Amino acid sequence: MSGKYKQVAYYPGCALEGTGHAYNRSTKELGKALGLDVVELKNWNCCGAMEVKNVDPKLQTYLSARNLSIAEAMGFDTVMAPCNGCYHNLKKAEYDLANDPASREVTDQLSRKAGHETYKAGKVETIHALDWIKQAIGEDGLKARVRNSLKGLKIANYYGCMYTRPRHIFPEKDRGPGSESTWKPHFMDDLLAAAGAENVEYPLKTACCGGAHTLSDSDTSTKLVLNLLTTAEACGADVIATECPTCHTGLEMHQVRAEKVFGRKTTVKILYFTQLLGMALGLSARKVGVPENFSASSDLLRARGLG
């Protein structure tokens, strides 16, 4: 272990304080079990998710720039965001501030009016919870700490849209061996395999769950989610591992909706990758927030001697 990312600023975001609280809980517990420190950003604000950019993309840049300026003021050079939306928006802001003078100007103008330092590109690195575990602990480090192996639990790894697209805002990806791929991401696969899971070949790793319209165009979302669920089952998966609260809640909600509205029942379970890793390290299901998921997976986990 290199000591890299041993202590990072933590940006949970709104979803992790609401419907995604199980992700918040399991991320923190996982960090604790692995001896990694997270220090929450003081007084953070919403990143704007997928909505504020439709009012004006430069506003979303400002919202993320404010959070990055907080990390800088707290003395951190790395901020870790487990939510794909938050992660994506921080990365997008970083890219726009480096490349678009108009975004810089609006950010500067709003920051001055709001009374805080203007964030300048390049001061703080944004990482995802996957980068955090992968770089700070790694597969070997994880293997050495596994106390309750996932014992060949069949998992479809689902990364969603915002972790890899659009690729130009992730300059560190697609850099050859060891780096993450935007076309076929594998960091979650690597970590879960190290914890003893059997990853199934899942072709929809980066397909869309319709999260942006989960309520405003529910039928489209249900169709997209149903496709994700039935494909995972066809690939032999017992569990879909997620790394985004919007995807996770979307999958859970529309699994129920598909059954109630379209009459299509699926049984694959949905768990955050942090919950799976936590249980592999010997944490209880309750400790990593399994009862807080909409998707009831206790029976499966008990049958496998997990949690």
Place this chain on the structure above:
Amino acid sequence: MPIHEKSLIRPENLVTHEHLVIDGVDVSGHWSTFITSRAVTDYNEQMEEEIAALPGGEFIHRCWQCGSCTNACTVNAINPDFNPRYWIYLIRMGFEDELLRDKDIIWQCVSCNKCTYACPRDVNPEGVMKATAHWLELKGHTEKKPSTVFDEVFSEQVFATGKIEDGRVLKQFFARTGQSLIQDWLVALVRSLVSRLPVGLMMKLGLATLFRPRTRGWDAASAAIEEYVSECEAAARKALRLDVQGAE
């Protein structure tokens, strides 16, 4: 160069002649169906410029019609009429009437960014879809679509308090779109969760809906954002010549 669109082959454009002889050749009957010739005279020459003036639409002029966006599109896979490449073509040519045929589905773009990933010309097709949907609303061609209502409910909370509370977003969105909260699937979802959830956590979530989460010291940021949003709105109205039309 014109692109021959299959979509022009519509029942109302097809003609079958009972008795027709062209250059001495009998072409009567259904085996020689014709597409009616058309002369387009009502190009909207401002449309591309106006959509380019809205956030997201800036790079529409770069498009060279390769179709990578439509090929990659999530929504196209479930509805073949959802065709970003074609709409960009219509907008750039000024074929407003053709675009309006699809006015009620353009808002359905899910922002997955597969098009933006695939585009070799950095058109940002996802942004173009949003700009086009907004253009249709601002011009009065469509009512405010559910996605816009959702964006507004969400953004208003962020601008006012710095944070959102997802239960509140859901409730306000359902109220503004006139939907009942009592929906089969929603009830089933809540019921299954409540049966398993620790009581302490339920209290915490309940309290969050009562006492809205907010960012401390947000007032100055909130005022600055509101001011900027009105500037953006004024700029959009000006670019679309909406106030000029209103004065006529």
